[in-house]
Amino acid sequence: MERETREEAGKYVAEALTAPAKLPAEQRPRERLLKHGPEALSDQELLAVLLNTGVRGKNVAVLSGEVLTRLEQGERIPPVRELAQMAGLGVSKAGAVVAMLEFGRRRWGVTGARIDHPSDAFSLVRHYANRKQEYFICISLNGAHEVLAVRVITVGLVNRTIVHPREVFADALSDRACAIVCAHNHPSGMTEPSKEDDAVTESLKRAAEVLGINFLDHLIFTETAYFSYCQANRLDGFRAY
Numbered sequence: 001m002e003r004e005t006r007e008e009a010g011k012y013v014a015e016a017l018t019a020p021a022k023l024p025a026e027q028r029p030r031e032r033l034l035k036h037g038p039e040a041l042s043d044q045e046l047l048a049v050l051l052n053t054g055v056r057g058k059n060v061a062v063l064s065g066e067v068l069t070r071l072e073q074g075e076r077i078p079p080v081r082e083l084a085q086m087a088g089l090g091v092s093k094a095g096a097v098v099a100m101l102e103f104g105r106r107r108w109g110v111t112g113a114r115i116d117h118p119s120d121a122f123s124l125v126r127h128y129a130n131r132k133q134e135y136f137i138c139i140s141l142n143g144a145h146e147v148l149a150v151r152v153i154t155v156g157l158v159n160r161t162i163v164h165p166r167e168v169f170a171d172a173l174s175d176r177a178c179a180i181v182c183a184h185n186h187p188s189g190m191t192e193p194s195k196e197d198d199a200v201t202e203s204l205k206r207a208a209e210v211l212g213i214n215f216l217d218h219l220i221f222t223e224t225a226y227f228s229y230c231q232a233n234r235l236d237g238f239r240a241y
Contacts, residue, residue: 029041029045029046029048029049030049032045033045033049042127042130043068043127044061044064044065044068045064047064047067047068047097048060048061048063048064050096050097050100051063051064051067051093051096051097054088055088058087058088063088063089066086066088067083067086067089067097070083070086071097071101072152072155075151075171077098077101077102077105078098079098080094080095080098081094083097083098110124110147110150111146111147111148111149112146112147113146113147114144114145114146114147115139115141115145115146115147115181115216115241116145116241117241118217118219118226118228118230118231118241119226121139121181121183121217121219122183122219122221122226124139124147124150125137125139125150125183125185125219125221126221126223128152128185129185129221129222129223130223131155131185131187132187133155133156133187134155134156134184134185134186134187135152135154135155135156135184135185136152136153136154136155136156136163136168136182136183136184137150137151137152137153137182137183137184138150138151138153138168138171138172138180138181138182138183139180139181139182139183140171140172140175140177140180141177141178141179141180141181141216142176142177142178142179143178143179145179145216145241148175148176148177149171149175151171153167153168154167163200165203165204165206165207168180168182168204168207169207169208169211169213172213173211173213177213178213178214179213179214179215179216180208180213180214180215180216181216181217181218181219182201182204182215182217182218182219183217183218183219183220183221183226184197184219184220184221185220185221185222186220186221186222189222190222191220191221191222191225191226191227192220192227193220193227193229197218197220200218201218201229201234201235204218205235215235216230216240216241217229217230217231217235217241218230218235
């Protein structure tokens, strides 16, 4: 059932960009929200439900995609008037988006969640699995392995992402993090690490040793599965979860 609902989300993103009104009723975000719950919808679909309508020349699917891209470019909730400058959004819709983000942060923000197992980290990043490019994400943790922040570090190409240790650890140091978990999606749908993934992992491991930050894990994930360097015993010398 879960896989079916995620496939439906993919159909929405692909088909609604050109003609959302022509989608069968059961594939439309609002109907699927009622039937399957919010966890079945992609980030873009959730925004589409919130925005409700688009504007002339830009349907709600396109608008929600543009808003999602804008939100992923920053680490904070943008001011209403800044977000409202996007073509087709306006103060009213921008205000609704900002209010939703702030309410969610206050009530159910990931800060404080404890990471005891790779599956805990997977649940925090899983919604990035349907992206068409590789997203490299870093989770900062305190000494009790409670989440301080979850950030997108870089967005790469279709089948690769380029990341440097300084980009990964800059915010972790600012957070006074004691440990980190890194993760990135594989748009190919395969979780097997590549040689590039191994090289990045080794580079991050060496940097963590110098900085005194525990590098708990590097996950490679899809919508339904993940590979954990920690579980595969490929982070020798580092303390597990």
